[in-house]
Amino acid sequence: MSDYSLLILSMTLKKDNIISVALELFAKHGYANTSTSKISKQAGVSEGLIFRHFVNKEGLLDAIVSVGTESFEAYFEKMKNESSAKQRIFLAIDFPLSIMNENKDYWNLVTSLKYQSPEISKKYHNSEIFNQFEELLISSFTALGLESPELETKYLILTITGLSGLLKQNDNQEEIKELINFIKNKYQY
């Protein structure tokens, strides 16, 4: 590795470090309750560097959200490629435990943004991919011959949302796994 790439590495390392520390603090204490000075201290960088990289606090939030969205998109891609409708639904139910758990802070943050100021809330209400997610579920339930695929989908999304909320407050993984299996059993057509 050349010295130059070491420099590049350290650059991105600091930038990435700011992102990961900010994510952690935003998720833990909320966006509004996390000051840029706290982030800089915990990340071991100067406060000015945050603004150099991200222009302002919201720019930092943007960067965090766009990084986290990628993993959701990857999971969604996996679901789309699953040919069995039933397995697609199971993947949807597994979603909270697998992806949200991998990226717990990120999902807590995104959820919490709904309860921030309306502008913030609107900006990060990423409707496009969620709509696609919804469409995929509707078509899956249709393929299974269910009577009301739209209502089934709404109910399932509500369940998934609830599961992610549970994960936030509850650290007991086994308990949640048990619940998820229980729910899957209800989808044995």
Added chain:
Amino acid sequence: MSDYSLLILSMTLKKDNIISVALELFAKHGYANTSTSKISKQAGVSEGLIFRHFVNKEGLLDAIVSVGTESFEAYFEKMKNESSAKQRIFLAIDFPLSIMNENKDYWNLVTSLKYQSPEISKKYHNSEIFNQFEELLISSFTALGLESPELETKYLILTITGLSGLLKQNDNQEEIKELINFIKNKYQY
């Protein structure tokens, strides 16, 4: 009415008015994003009066939460007095639309407090009455002869939580009523 009682009346009126305005603003913009000065302006009182009555901003939040809890307790009382286990479960499912909708601002606020700072979140995680609610559901599912009353209860609470979240973002009552009926249909034992 004497002048003195008029004075008393206006005192409590102003206090109540602060509470109701603060509730509205906290629910709409979030606790952290609502300043005491905005509350005072909209309530038509001096900012100092807020601190005279509630000591500090969190004291105001306390007052709001304790007022709102009453309606939940009343609904819970109704559920306990219902002799049919199935009807108790239906009452639980109806809970979001009936009580949360009556007191939409209050429930939005309580939900949003989960995403505030940990101290705030912990303080208002009213565990006692929710535990009783849970117990009542478990005994209801047991009475109906279900195999896993605890898991059924967890699943139902998750559903109810999800419904309350839906109510926040969605103004379409009919849509939610339809979903609720759909869910009730799943509980026809």
Added chain:
DNA sequence: GTCTATACTCCGATAGAC
């Protein structure tokens, strides 16, 4: 009205890569 916190700015200095 007071005081503190906070987002954000500016700039001189430094260290390491060319």
Added chain:
DNA sequence: GTCTATCGGAGTATAGAC
């Protein structure tokens, strides 16, 4: 020597709790 990422600290403006 120059460039660039970064530091560190002084400083501003404003909002918000009290």
